[in-house]
Amino acid sequence: MKARLIAAALTLLGSTAALAQVPATQAAPGAGPQPGQRLVVDITGGISQPMPIAIPTMPTPVVAHSAAGQTDALGVQVAQIVLNDLKGSGLFKPVAADHAVAFPQVTAPDYGYWTTTGASALVQGFVQANGDGTLTVGCYLYDVSAKQELARQGFVVSPAQWRRAAHKCADTVYTRVTGEGPYFDSRVAYVSETGPKNRRVKRLAIMDQDGANHHFLTNGQSLVLTPRFAPGQQEIVYMAFTNNRPRIYTYDVGSGRQKLVVDAPNMTLSPRFSPNGQSIVYSMSVGGNTQIYRVSASGGTPTRLTNAPGINTAPCYSPDGTKIVFESDRSGGQQLYVMDSDGGNQHRISFGGGRHATPVWSPRGDLIAFTKIGGGFNVGVMAPDGSGERTLTHGWQDEGPTWSPNGRVIMYFRTGQGSGKADLWSVDLTGVNERRIPTPLDGSDPAWSPLLP
Amino acid sequence: MTARTATVLSVAAMVALAGCAHKPKQLPPPPPESSVPSSGDTGAPSGNVGGSIVPGSRADFLQQVGTDTVHFDTDKSDVNSEGQGILASQARWLVAHRNVRVTLEGHCDERGTREYNLALGDRRATSAKNVLVAAGVSADRISTISYGKERPVATGSDESSWAQNRRAVTVVPQ
Numbered sequence: 001m002k003a004r005l006i007a008a009a010l011t012l013l014g015s016t017a018a019l020a021q022v023p024a025t026q027a028a029p030g031a032g033p034q035p036g037q038r039l040v041v042d043i044t045g046g047i048s049q050p051m052p053i054a055i056p057t058m059p060t061p062v063v064a065h066s067a068a069g070q071t072d073a074l075g076v077q078v079a080q081i082v083l084n085d086l087k088g089s090g091l092f093k094p095v096a097a098d099h100a101v102a103f104p105q106v107t108a109p110d111y112g113y114w115t116t117t118g119a120s121a122l123v124q125g126f127v128q129a130n131g132d133g134t135l136t137v138g139c140y141l142y143d144v145s146a147k148q149e150l151a152r153q154g155f156v157v158s159p160a161q162w163r164r165a166a167h168k169c170a171d172t173v174y175t176r177v178t179g180e181g182p183y184f185d186s187r188v189a190y191v192s193e194t195g196p197k198n199r200r201v202k203r204l205a206i207m208d209q210d211g212a213n214h215h216f217l218t219n220g221q222s223l224v225l226t227p228r229f230a231p232g233q234q235e236i237v238y239m240a241f242t243n244n245r246p247r248i249y250t251y252d253v254g255s256g257r258q259k260l261v262v263d264a265p266n267m268t269l270s271p272r273f274s275p276n277g278q279s280i281v282y283s284m285s286v287g288g289n290t291q292i293y294r295v296s297a298s299g300g301t302p303t304r305l306t307n308a309p310g311i312n313t314a315p316c317y318s319p320d321g322t323k324i325v326f327e328s329d330r331s332g333g334q335q336l337y338v339m340d341s342d343g344g345n346q347h348r349i350s351f352g353g354g355r356h357a358t359p360v361w362s363p364r365g366d367l368i369a370f371t372k373i374g375g376g377f378n379v380g381v382m383a384p385d386g387s388g389e390r391t392l393t394h395g396w397q398d399e400g401p402t403w404s405p406n407g408r409v410i411m412y413f414r415t416g417q418g419s420g421k422a423d424l425w426s427v428d429l430t431g432v433n434e435r436r437i438p439t440p441l442d443g444s445d446p447a448w449s450p451l452l453p
Numbered sequence: 454m455t456a457r458t459a460t461v462l463s464v465a466a467m468v469a470l471a472g473c474a475h476k477p478k479q480l481p482p483p484p485p486e487s488s489v490p491s492s493g494d495t496g497a498p499s500g501n502v503g504g505s506i507v508p509g510s511r512a513d514f515l516q517q518v519g520t521d522t523v524h525f526d527t528d529k530s531d532v533n534s535e536g537q538g539i540l541a542s543q544a545r546w547l548v549a550h551r552n553v554r555v556t557l558e559g560h561c562d563e564r565g566t567r568e569y570n571l572a573l574g575d576r577r578a579t580s581a582k583n584v585l586v587a588a589g590v591s592a593d594r595i596s597t598i599s600y601g602k603e604r605p606v607a608t609g610s611d612e613s614s615w616a617q618n619r620r621a622v623t624v625v626p627q
Contacts (some may be wrong), residue, residue, distance in 0.1 A: 197608040270568040286578035290572035311572040357566040417610045
């Protein structure tokens, strides 16, 4: 694992993309030493002590102007973003790191000093302006006590995407230390809310996972609900009350074009893409019954997947596309069911007390997150066979989970008692690290994107 | 649209003032709104012209029927006996005004998940529509729409507010 990560760090990846990973050779003295074994955070074993980590300001070889700002100022900001990402994971505890790092020290850390800070891990890096207008961000992870380099990555980015280099640096550290997949270089689509409780104005919005680069996508004239990303992330499928006809639409993030998915005479709701992006599953309400359908993402004739009388909704594919988890009240209250992707073999999986709703399959395939209704509303997880159910959140009304790209963190929305105001929150699988995600206005119905390409 | 909402809200407020949502309500006629500008339904005839109620208008409907709203029990969509009485009265008015098309809105309280509440609101609207149809109103005069928990009339987080929000509203054009 560790050798593989170092090898990956030295391999040219995606060189034609706007954000390219390159070997961080600009300041690196060849291949680093073999990584140590001791920097490990076990994030599955319940409560673990956050790892003390130092992330000093990243120097620049030459102070230069770029479209994103001066390279020395960017060095401050990149380090801050890396720090916020890692701290936000709940697995790292930043220590004071206001210690100037000279450019040559990026690859030759002052271990003597960093040992005195109590840091177990050290992240150093640099920001450099290139002649073609791009920026290079170098990112190095060190084991302070073993005095060893553990990982290095270099990222060449267009100035507009400089924050992504910082997120990728944080992902490098997170991945190397936890052994889990990356998730910081990702985005969130959600519904921005404002206005009085009986007349909320709701707009589609999109932002980076940490709340930066926030944009509104719709103007609030029509009520919009439940946005979900296509796997390619250029499209969002959602529900809108355009012209008082509640239907599902797709929104092209690049062009802003909105397209009706199914021209049905009845309400369509709760859409979600299949993992390969070729299909959309959704519900349609006819004569008091709500059933689940599948339609090609390019349109065409829908296929009905459920028949049981009642409310069948909130469908979500397994990551391999072979199964669909959904909620149904066919046995009384809302419970979770799994079926084959063609609608066959429908069987109930939730049997704990209370009701279970809004299931979402983890991108790792190992868990299903849901809204548990029993006394309160809280987000929980269970295995796809229904075993191992546990509750993770502690709000008055927590609802609508969505998974981080690595399947280790869940975002959801929390509605306040009385006010009806909703905010975005996230929690990790230990249930310990519950925190609010900053948004300019109120927020609900979050959808976490896959890792950015 | 704004004027319609104001009417719905004022009726709802009167329902709230009338006390228990499970007793039949004898409501006074809605206050006159002779010169309220309509921002949305500009093509629709005003229900009030010079202070008199136009037959077949929303104001007429509300005066004759007393309420445009029936309420539901928690997580239920069957129309209770009180609701049956209200819908029977609505049906008599609708049979007498054959040119009027209405929209039945289904709503839920906030204590439900978003998607389920959209479906439940549809079930409530459909349930109320079925009662009207059984009473002789042509089905093609009634469209339905669910707002789930998106448009409460009572904004508290308590049993009384939730009871008022679990509703189907028969919306007659202005």
